[in-house]
Amino acid sequence: MVKKIGIPSNNVLHANPRFGTNYVDYMQKNYIDGVANAGALPIILPIGDTKLAEDYINTVDALLLAGGQDVSPEYFGEEPHLKLAEIDHGRDDFELALVREAIRQEKPIFGICRGLQVINVALGGTLYQDLPSQYAGMTVKHNQYPTKWYMPTHHLVWQGHSWLDGVVDETALVNSFHHQAVKDLAEGLTLDATSTDGVIEAFSDELRHLYAVQWHPEMLLMAHPETQKLFNAFVAKI
Template sequence: MKKIGIPSNNLLHPNSHFGTNYVDYIQKNYIDGITNAHALPIVLPIGDPKLAKNYIDSVDALVLAGGQDVSPFYFGEDPQINLHETDSDRDAFEVALVLEAIKQEKPILGICRGLQIVNVALGGTLYQDLNSQYQGLKVRHNQYPTKWYTPTHRLILKRVSWLQNFLDDQSLVNSFHHQAVKKLGDGLQLDAVSTDNVVEAFSDESRRIYAVQWHPEMLLMKHPEAQKLFDTFVLK
């Protein structure tokens, strides 16, 4: 059984349940996607980037989940006025994990923020806020309050890629993001866009890097066919 490392997120603010007893966590839907693909999820708590080698040594592949905005520090910009919350500890840890997984030639899957982290780790850039920075925006890329599991916009597949295993040009996906890829990182190839040309997926088969901007783990709640994305990745 393959072991899939999935870095955690963490609560950064006090709340009514935990107070200031901060916790690391990962949403159950990611775990479901991995276990349903007959792999073993290993949650990696946010830690010192120097531990990246030890963590990647212990797993067969890496899945990067959604969460906070990625700091513009990684692509040489100051924070734009509409930037949301960032987490420098999580950014540094996940970038280190991506680079170590590439070094060890282990597969990587990025989901939403995970796609963005992979992109900046490889020298790409991001729109810090689509609504104010992206010209020609026509699609609602944050569908809230529409339910997480509801597909809301169409994809356009740009080339023959790993996506053909489970998607076509009639496929709909969900959408919960306001940051997006601006310039692709080194060696990455564009696989899919939204109908307003926002990057929705990229890959690099030679390094077994795969990433999507939507949330297949949320779609699993009502659309079991979304499992095919996790199944395809675990076989890589």
């Protein structure tokens, strides 16, 4: 039977020339491609009431959390930093509820960029709200713009054996589009990789079926088809 992977949507919060005030929920095609090419069925979960989390998780076999806005610092007990970017309480509340429900139902979760951060916060961890101003040891460009999204730019430092063994090459470069990052890793999570300046780039928890990376494998798919192995490895965990 085909495995069903729920992907919580993002949404347009501002009027814009393309949609006007016709606010839409959406998900980038590359996430969908990564899941579909791994032989699973992607199902987009529109942002909704947290009370729907149980029903949504009941309908899928696993959860994939995508990138997007900053996570609000209220969820880890801080006031907003001067460099905090846009937040979306509705999305935060919904995804945090989905994570906790998926863990309760023992269904695997794969977090990408913001998704990694949401998992960490859901479990009691904290974030740097703005790396350039809060992380003193920063020597790597963690937001590679204007370099194209499909072009990897920095290395990983592996912290031990993990589900990524044989999935991501030991000397591989990854891409990087974030200014928030994990500060305090939540209890029970295993650190799998950092950047060369020590920023957390991957963690996992086999007991709770949690897997997360800070980079954007879905963006790399366009020019680096070997990145598909990451999605394949997650689907194999279901």
